[in-house]
Amino acid sequence: MLASVRSLRRLSSSSSSSSLSPASLRRLLLLLHRPPPPPPPPRPPLPPFQTLARGLLPRIAARPVPRRFSTASCSSTLFRVGECGAPGATAIPEAERGEEEEREGEDGGEADAAVEVAAGRHDTDAYAAVELALDSVVKVFTVSSSPNYFLPWQNKAQRESMGSGFVIPGRRIVTNAHVIADHTFVLVRKHGSPTKYKAEVQAVGHECDLALLKVDSEEFWDGMNSLELGDIPFLQEAVAVVGYPQGGDNISVTKGVVSRVEPTQYAHGATQLMAIQIDAAINPGNSGGPAIMGDKVAGVAFQNLSGAENIGYIIPVPVIKRFISGVEESGKYSGFCTLGISCQATENIQLRECFGMKPDLTGVLVSRINPLSDAHRVLKKDDILLEFDGVPIANDGTVPFRNRERITFDHLVSMKKPGEMAVLKVLRDGKEHELNVTVRPLQPLVPVHQFDKLPSYYIFAGFVFIPLTQPYLHEFGEDWYNNSPRRLCERALRELPKKAGEQLVILSQVLMDDINVGYERLAELQVKKVNGVEVENLKHLCSLVESCTEENLRFDLDDERVIVLKYQNAKLATSRILKRHRIPSAISADLVDEQATDDETDAVRRGLPGALRWLQRLLFGRLSFDIRLSACRAASSQRITGAFRCDSCCSSGRGGGGHLVKA
Secondary structure: OHHHHHHHHHHHHHHOOOOOOHHHHHHHHHHHOOOOOOOOOOOOOOOOOOOOOHHHHHHHHHOOOOOOOOOHHHOOOOEEOOOOOOOOOEEOOHHHHHHHHHHHHHHOHHHHHHHHHHHHHHHHHHHHHHHHHHOOEEEEEEEEOOEOOOOOOOEOOOEEEEEEEEEEOOOEEEEOHHHOOOEEEEEEEOOOOOOEEEOEEEEEEOOOOEEEEEOOOHHHHOOOOOOOEOOOOOOOOEEEEEEOOOOOOOOEEEEEEEEEEEEEEOOOOOOEEEEEEEOOOOOOOOOOOEEEEOOEEEEEEEEEEOOOOOOEEEEEHHHHHHHHHHHHHHOOOOOOOEOOEEEEEOOOHHHHHHOOOOOOOOOEEEEEEOOOOOHHHHOOOOOEEEEEOOEEOOOOOEEEEOOOEEEEOHHHHHOOOOOOEEEEEEEEOOEEEEEEEEOEOOOOOOOOOOOOOOOOOEEEOOEEEEEOOHHHHHOOOOOHHHHOOHHHHHHHHHOOOOOOOOOOEEEEEEOOOHHHOOOOOOOOEEEEEEOOEEOOOHHHHHHHHHOOOOOEEEEEEHHHOEEEEEHHHHHHHHHHHHHHOOOOOOEOHHHHHHHHHHHHHHHHHHOOOHHHHHHHHHHHOHHHHHHHHHHHHHHHHHOOOOOOOOOOOOOOOOOOOOOEEEO
């Protein structure tokens, strides 16, 4: 404005000698009537803080919130500033500073309280989780001994590990299946107690990595409280993982938020079920401990992602409830259902047009069907699966889930009970059909796991025959996928069973003797035929060998390899080889029980006395095997002590970074 006045004076003085031009006059008027600058925009209000723990709001409201800081005390000199960075701001005198602080305390008190609640709510969650966990979470001590699949008549060395668990209604303890896998003895200990109590395994679900324990001691249940199961948490909701991880003996609490909810590969059971990803630390020993949200359980900690930071996984409540309800209804673990089909996404428009899909139709292409599934009865290859139980399936195989989230439709199948009916809508030859299918658990041709049981085997003339299993392939090391026999690995991962009870029987190794010289390089091959008869499973092979009436015994193997033995000489050599290698029996316990049961049934049918049937069992070897097995169990129990090493129960999967491992 001062510059405008000076310009006006200069123009006025010069007007006496010469008149103003129209352009100069316009510039002068614009300079005098310039509008003032617009006022600064109002400061936006503080964003509302999301509720991090819905179940703890009453407790937070009841607790006094300490005032850790105020907006007035954050700076030593306060300014009245109409516009950020505007010149002419004046410092507030000392006399007015107290009044300014009081006004800001009144005006911003609500915002400060919100900041304090948000800052302290994680701590409140942790405190509440500890209070709940003190009388609910237990430490699990396990003594286990897993089989040796290279030498299936032996067990590996005894191993001691630790995990966590928590009490649920009905005097039951929930933990992970991998915590008590291949167990021989299980103990539990309460928080703050030096006493360990013996626990019995009530049910185990290795596919969902869950187990139920029970404790008979009344002293153990004195003062114990059960935890209630909650719901699936939303993204960014806070959870507290409680357990007994390695690095200490007392209870531990780690905090985090929910990062993701989707079906995930379970490292223990190698199945695809729903899981919740959180950023709380889950370490070896945390397995089986609860993830608490508010005052309820949001999941069970069970694995993490190796090679990554702060990526852990918990088993969500729907999977836990499905496991528990199956045990309550049938008295044992009933498994998770599957349709038994393989599907391909139909995201390519040319693929959709080829199968007659209109623009408004979405679905997936059925590429393979398990012959043992009920879907094999009604579905056909190249069908387009449009809906499952009325829920439309997208072209990528996903279905709607909660608020703008999507998951694969396999989750809908896995949550159904065995034997339950499902309605499928399919597109076949351009026409839509509704089909009813019964869903149930299905076993693959090559078992993925065989926990809590001894492997099957049969030895004849030094040839060790076993059914192919993935645990056998795992004996080739952490990088078993690359180190195991390629053909066996491909069949284990891809082949489907053609009929019930089918097994891939392989010759795992040759125990050297004069009878089998020259055949030692034929190991790790599939046995296809015995004397021209196709082998269905190991029990069938055993029956074909034992009932041989010919002079020669012939085995047809993979790669067109052949083994021929003089049958009587081979039978005599079998006992010699067993004695030399200190092998207690030429046949595994499960095959002995099945064969002995069949023999007893035949004996009863023929009217043989009980004494002769007992003698038959003794000669066959079942009774002596039972005696040896009981003696081994007794010796194993005597070796158990009360001292446990601080071993983790972590077991890694395939080598390389970024794979899922059990915590």
